Amino acid sequence: MLDHKAPTADASVSTILADLVDSSQTFVRKEVELHKAEALDKVQTIAKEKGRGVGLLLGGGIFALLGLAFLGITLFFILQSWLSPWLSALIVTLLYFLVGGILAYMGKMALAGPKVEQVANDAERVATSIEPQGV
Numbered sequence: 001m002l003d004h005k006a007p008t009a010d011a012s013v014s015t016i017l018a019d020l021v022d023s024s025q026t027f028v029r030k031e032v033e034l035h036k037a038e039a040l041d042k043v044q045t046i047a048k049e050k051g052r053g054v055g056l057l058l059g060g061g062i063f064a065l066l067g068l069a070f071l072g073i074t075l076f077f078i079l080q081s082w083l084s085p086w087l088s089a090l091i092v093t094l095l096y097f098l099v100g101g102i103l104a105y106m107g108k109m110a111l112a113g114p115k116v117e118q119v120a121n122d123a124e125r126v127a128t129s130i131e132p133q134g135v
Contacts, residue, residue: 028130039123050111057107068099 072092079088 031130032127035123035126039120053110057110061103061107064099064103068096072096 072095075095076088076092079091083091
C-alpha cells in the first residue's frame, strides 16, 4: 500500500498535483518490481522442471543403453543359430536404431512446454504497457 496523506483544505493545486505525480511514480515502480519478481519466479520454476527432465532422461538413457547392449548380444547369438552372422548383426543394429529413435522422441516430448522466450516476451509486453505515453 502507498502511504498517502489526504490533502488539506489549504493545500494548493500544485501541491496536490505533485503528490499525485509522486504517488503515480511510486505505484508504477512497485508494479514493475512485482512483474520482475513474477517473471523471475516463472523462469526459475521452468528451469527446475527442465533440469529435472534432462537428468531423468539422461539416467534413463544410460540404463536403457546398458540393457540394450546385453539384449543385443543375446539376440545376436540367438539369431546366429538360425541365420548367417552378418544378417544377425544387421537385425540387431536395426533394432538399436529403432529403440534409439523411440527414446529420442520420448525425451523431446518430456522437454516440451512453456519456453523461457515466452516468459521474456510476456515481461517485455508488460514493460511496454506501463511506459508513460506522451509525457
